[in-house]
Amino acid sequence: MKVLLYFESEKLLAKSGIGRALDHQKRALTEMGIEFTLDAKDDNYDILHINTYGLNSRRMIRRARQLHKPVIYHAHSTEEDFKNSFIGSNQLAPFVKKYLVSLYRRADHLITPTPYAKQLLLQYGLTVPIAPISNGIDLANYQPVTKREAAFRDYFNLKPDQKVVICVGLFFKRKGLLDFVEVARHMPDYTFIWFGDVPLYSIPRNIRKIVQTDHSANVIFPGYIKGDVLKGAYTGADLFFFPSYEETEGIVVLEALASHQNVLVRDIPVYQGWLTDRQNCYMGRDNAEFTALIRAIVEQSVPDLTKQGYQTAESKSITEIGHELQAVYQHVLTPEKPNPRYTQLFSKRD
Structure with missing residues (x-):
């Protein structure tokens, strides 16, 4: 199994929670022995795990579809947490929501940090499977x-x-x-x-x-x-x-x-x-x-x-998060094979 962790504008977002989430993903995959790459030009991967929302992120999804690779979208952002931030954020929030939904629905699976965030996404009308997995902590x-x-x-x-x-x-x-x-x-x-x-x-x-x-x-x-x-x-x-x-x-x-x-x-x-x-x-x-x-x-x-x-x-250690990410990865690759950790993830969080 090899995962492409895609993170657009990494330097710009490095100071944010999303930036630290990427660091935790890299640590979690390393601990689980899961091979990963950050190279967007590397087509030799099994799963695209995407963290960001720009135009290049959309292109990465399109490319993954051409290669017949499953796509996992990490839904870090919602309309609710975009409001009351930058200048004009409240006026832009409905358009941001529409854009996020257009991206999220292109995935085979979503990951979001908490059951609360999952409920928000469900209220958006998304029908893609959603796993609530903490960003974790070292x-x-x-x-x-x-x-x-x-x-x-x-x-x-x-x-x-x-x-x-x-x-x-x-x-x-x-x-x-x-x-x-x-x-x-x-x-x-x-x-x-x-x-x-x-x-x-x-x-x-x-x-x-x-x-x-x-x-x-x-x-x-x-x-x-x-x-x-x-x-x-x-x-x-x-x-x-x-x-x-x-x-x-x-x-x-x-x-x-x-x-x-x-x-x-x-x-x-x-x-x-x-x-x-x-x-x-x-x-x-x-x-x-x-x-x-x-x-x-x-x-x-x-x-x-x-x-x-x-x-x-x-309870939200990097190791625990690694097990949960691995369960989602295995599910999107082989959904026909029951995965106890994947089933447990949904049953204990919802």
Whole structure:
């Protein structure tokens, strides 16, 4: 079995969740011993596994059809998570949905990160089989390391007793950036750091203004940072606060859970089935509740849920995702042969 993992505009999307999803796919296939290529000119493959949505992606599907190769489309995006992002995204969203559906229906099989995302796709009227498979997480990459935590605190010149709340995401209203800044305004004794970046010219003026100047002194927007500083932040901060309104999964949440970090998220449908309030994370519904929960979690007046959160991340490890991807690959190649893992994948997620 050989898989062509196709990813259009890889450099442009490298900082996004989709970019990290590709890295996880490569790791998962390597662990499973599945041969893969990233070379779009290599026609010597058995399955096209496509991750992106541009015109070249459409051409790749057409070429696969000419070669009589099955196509798996990884449905990372929906109309819902396109809204409230770039300038004009809400006006374009219905057209984006129509375009996505036109691509997704060309596949032999779809993969999407969560049962919630699968339900959205079914509501679009898609009849292609859909497997909900997490984007996964590399557990070993997010373990606490003292030098990383020191690099984080040194980079931001944080005092030893300074309480720090972090978030990781693009500068989108959908991600809850307005709420993050507003909550921080009411908690001047804590430092709030939002890791992430997006070209400022591409986002609405009010969001651009908030990132540049219109935020309280205890909020830091350091831009896109990776390596020891970010990993040290995941494990060395006091809380990961992710007030996003819409996700298809939220890889950064998995990264925080894998970092043995307490996690506070907005109570939205995408987390149903794998995150539970006050069991493996904390959930809030508005800024008043977020403010109260942040103080309670950081001051340790509520239970520490890092152990339970890490167990959730373990269930979505790269190895587990590799088994599930392999099951879908085998199914599209030999659908007449029953595959217990494939059957289990559908029965346990729906």
